[in-house]
Amino acid sequence: MKNLRELLEHEVRELFATECQLMEALPKILRTSLQSSLKQTLQDYLGETHLQIIRLEKVAKLLGISLESAEKCEGMKLLLEEVFSIIQDEPDPELVDAVLFCMAQKVEHYEIVGYGTARHFARLLGEEEVATLLGATLEEEEKEPMANPTLSTTAKSHVNEWSTHRTQPVRKEALVVPLFTGLGWLTH
Numbered sequence: 630m631k632n633l634r635e636l637l638e639h640e641v642r643e644l645f646a647t648e649c650q651l652m653e654a655l656p657k658i659l660r661t662s663l664q665s666s667l668k669q670t671l672q673d674y675l676g677e678t679h680l681q682i683i684r685l686e687k688v689a690k691l692l693g694i695s696l697e698s699a700e701k702c703e704g705m706k707l708l709l710e711e712v713f714s715i716i717q718d719e720p721d722p723e724l725v726d727a728v729l730f731c732m733a734q735k736v737e738h739y740e741i742v743g744y745g746t747a748r749h750f751a752r753l754l755g756e757e758e759v760a761t762l763l764g765a766t767l768e769e770e771e772k773e774p775m776a777n778p779t780l781s782t783t784a785k786s787h788v789n790e791w792s793t794h795r796t797q798p799v800r801k802e803a804l805v806v807p808l809f810t811g812l813g814w815l816t817h
């Protein structure tokens with residue numbers, strides 16, 4: 630990588646890979662979520678992701694780059710692998726929802742940083758049309774319920790209620806402690 634333009638192109642490819650990986654994973658994730666409010670949110674997210682992929686294709690056209698060579702985003706790959714490794718063991722449904730809340734929030738903030746950075750680079754390079762397209766997606770990401778503290782509060786109370794009423798030890802207890810203590814939405 631030699632200059633800012635190449636860095637922008639790299640970021641656009643990475644964002645494209647991220648959205649495509651989500652597009653592939655979300656239908657499977659949707660089938661595991663038993664909480665209806667979360668299901669609808671993820672369903673909406675899937676539709677939005679599709680539109681964001683189309684927008685990135687326009688960005689690539691404006692920059693004159695191909696997205697075919699976009700490699701999988703390693704960060705997103707690990708994040709999704711982590712989620713699937715937990716839910717494939719079929720823990721309690723409430724725990725699945727807690728894991729998905731956590732995943733969705735991580736993804737959301739990952740994307741907000743990615744789009745925000747790419748838009749900044751585009752502006753510095755005078756690529757106004759590209760900056761506008763990236764900015765449109767950034768706005769959508771920031772409005773996503775998962776980036777919203779209100780939904781985070783809902784998640785918190787849902788999980789707290791579940792843990793308060795449990796009488797039996799949690800089968801995946803070893804996973805719960807590190808997961809919950811690492812979550813901003815449970816400590817704010």
Ligand SMILES: [Fe+2]
Nearest residue numbers: 648678681740
């Ligand atoms: Fe997205």
